[in-house]
Amino acid sequence: MEIPYIVEPRKDTGLNNSKIAIWLFLASEVMLFGGLFSGYVFLRIYADYPWPERTLPVLPGLINTFVLIGSSITVVFAWVALKLREWRKFQIYMSITLICAALFMVLKGVEYNAKFGHQAIRLDDYTVIEGHAYPQEEGGDKKITKNLNIQAEQIQIDLKRVDDKYYETMGAQYGEHFVLAEDLTLNSKTKYEKGTAISKELIDAAKKDFIDALANNSNVNIAVARQASKDAGNQPELDGKRYYDKDRKDFIAKRTKELKAEQEDNYQNITPALTFIAKEGAVDISVNPRWGKLSNPKEGEKGTLKLKDETLISGTTADSSITMRVDGIDFRHTVMKAVEKGIDPEAAINNSWLLKDQSMKLIWDKHLVFVDKLQNYLDEHDKEPTDLDLYRITWQEIAGLMDKDIEDLEKMDHHEIAALFPGDIEGFAGANHTRVHYPKINVPREQVRFEAVFSPRWNTYYATYFTITGLHGLHVIGGAIVLGYYLFFGRKMYDANPEWLANRVEVGGLFWHFVDLVWIFLFPILYLM
């Protein structure tokens, strides 16, 4: 028997196999994206920080919406062409569908790329500033702009946890500058004298020795414990006593001690960590902020830098500040915290660290003028400005009002000021830093409560955005691969049985419609709400 209903439908269900399968698959996809959307709702409702609203550039999203809708139409045309047995037309429409898919992904890539280059910092007083981070020193490597820096005097390496990648990256900085603080004798009798320079071989040898010693001692200990337990069993006065009985416990403790003493020669030395000191003066060491933590971020003070692999670098904290060009300021979180504590929000903003900077203060003053005019305008329409209007300064506002005098602004009305803001094309995927030189600010590390680029790390909104759009993007790619397969390798199927290919394209098209539908939900939820 062969599997029936591959192409022709079964009479009583009216469906062929793949048609049923795709609807079932879509049902599970609905649950998948349903889960993500409910996650979004849950996170947004219970968010304990001001939810970022309308922070994404609308234009690319809007274009993408139409691109996907268009491709959904052409995929139907392609199917119709197959039904009418017009191969050429099928090729054309399917190609358009695939081009749309590619265009969608390219636009998505442009958006993603802009996000990954966009730095955000939550300051200690919960002020949020956004912008582009700059190298700490002009001409420096762009990647290390946010690094944690320390003038290291001593490095302690944990042999159990030391990580090759970390060590190799840092090794270039340690160079020959660090030497063993004390003599080291391994159990294999290899000797490293005090003053031996730090090296991969040394650490590897010590690590191997450490693990071997650990395994050896563990074996001895297990044997000792088993012997002690056995001896306790042979003790007539302990007969029938359970393991938690005090006499038995005491006996075992005593016996273990004795046995361990007997085994003394079989134990090996355990050196869990190696200490290296700087040979001549402190050495600058620069570390990716994801790799470790500064115990004292204040420049010029003593502190340690602890890496995730337990490597402990001690010395004097060096300049670890983040320099950035600011294209967005958000006081909503500050206000939220102030309200929680019963402080006047205006006072909290005025006392914030950020406004101690003159250029930032100027931006804020201009914003106050803008809000004032907006207030007047909204009063006429019996409306209230939202928190977003009051406490968030967008890149459009900074770019538009940067070069204007505050006196001039005061003379304008709301519409005139708003007209100064650049349009959507200007910042297609967000603030454009090549055209506009946004004001620069230097944020010392101790003022930084939390920093990230606009990645999933920055907040739950971006986490949701990247996860949903990322999964959606994978669906687009998957769908495009399947449809592309029919386009480029479908001819054989078509020649064998054109209805077969038409069925498959119908099924692929159903999936494509679903992918489109998900985006139609995504766009308003993520971009507009």
Added chain:
Amino acid sequence: MSDHHDDHHDHHNPGFIQKYIFSTDHKMIGIQYGITALLFLLFGFYLMMVMRWSIAYPTEPLPAWMSWLFTEDWKAQWLSEGKLPGETYNMFGAMHGTIMVFLGIVPLGFGAFGNYVTPLQIGAPDMAFPKLNMMSYWIYLLGGLMMCGSFFLESGAAKSGWTNYPPLSFFADSQYPHQFWTGQTQWLIGLVLLITSSLLGSVNFITTIINLRAKGLTWMRLPFLVWAMLVTAFLLLLAFPPLEVAGIMQVVDRMFGSSFFQPSGLYHQQIGLSDASGGGSPLLYQHLFWFLGHPEVYVLLLPAIACVAEIIPVNTRRPIWGYKSMVYGVLVLGFLSFIVWAHHMYMTGMGPAVSAFFQTTTTLISIPSVILLTCLLISLWGGSIKFTPPMLWACAFLPMFGIGGLTGLPLAFNLVDLHLHDTYYVIGHFHYVVAPGILFGFFAGIHHWFPKLTGRYMSRTLNHLHFWPSLILMNTLFFPMLIQGMAGFHRRWYNGGDAYLTADPDSVNVFGKTVAEYIDLNIMMSWSAWLLCAAQIPFVINLFGSIKFGRKTNSDNPWNACSLEWATPTPPGHGNFIEEPVAYRGSYEYARPEVEEDFYPQWKKPVTDENKED
């Protein structure tokens, strides 16, 4: 069988690899699922035996027969003077749960029995999508190996319970630089793979059942097993995606530093203030997890109860009692299982209104479960019961599952749950359901369909050596858990309560005295567990030995059963049926007056004057 007029000759003479390894035949895939799942079950059992040592004898080093599997380095890192430290116990506990549920029981029930039996019972040549079927198996295997392989990573395997609740799971292994190569992350990725495998499988099953039924096999003529598989597949299809979402979100949390499940201001004693944005919700994870977690219970149960429902009519020689109520019961059960999930979360502070809702639906769901069990029980009434090996297991299933189910009722009420939550009572309850319940059902199924696979019976003697010790030991293992649980023993004590003991009779440590009263049960339970392992040896010998040395069957239908799988040659070849089967009647037509024998197979043409010449 070989059909020489077939176009696809290559299917009929496939090479070794194509036939036994990368097979697209549902029967071979079913067997692959079965063997893999049994191996995973064995490994999960082993982990549990080690854990039980730590519970029974927390101050004694592991005996050599338990620690032989560990390498020297592993012992150095994960044992402390030969004893199981809490962290290792947690790792074993988490992996025991995961392996048993996701890698053992689900693949055994749905993957093995579902794959092997369902297409045969509906008279189909294969699953609707054989290649997809093969892919399901391989993705499952990959996911399983990823999870178990993580034992050898520096971080060890996952160690935050089989539920993997954040923020506990977030901090676990979070200090490792390469997040991908940590047990926690591997667990999550393995889970996502397992879910993907189940989703592909469930699409395949439902399509097969809807579209590939034989001529005349209308819905109400389907064997109950097919209905159960259909409902199971729908549960997997609709309940698993939210967990897949939760898994993906946790992976993003771990690898890209997001805070889906990390609340603001999260602090860890050793790691300090978490370097995450915060603003997430651990409760969200629990909702997503249990949205799967509860239907999952029925994914485990339904295939087992289906096996029993197939075996009881065959061995009582009378139709199953209340077939229709069982079918509607299982459909209602499937639906209700989607709206009971938060009864796992009474202690999270969801609020009384939510708790009251879930308490109501939870008590409601006991109705269809009781219908199923009652129908099976009444089916025994007045039958001429033959205690064949499968029937022994099926008969034991009924009371064992009954205990498991009924001990669940108190937990449905959130007031009672306040006391019993996270105690050994819960462990006892669901182990009664899964081990002597579901697993017994599967043992029954293995004995029942083994003759179809091989043309030989499994040994009765060895089965007695397997069955009776298992039955007794399962009870001496799990019943004390209910008692300990009511006394307040917490399910995650790695030393069995040793830390709570007090030597001083005048101590104010009242709980310590309660613990002292019940702590000795630990030893009985642990010995039961280890002996239970020994009791499985006859089964292993039986399973593999009978392939070669079992008593031969004398027909394709050795049990004189009625459903379509017995109409195939033994073992069924590629394409299953020699000629297209037609179903003329329901699948439980025993003791019918029209025919001389006491069974009237589905595929037998009706005895009428018209077709007497047949």
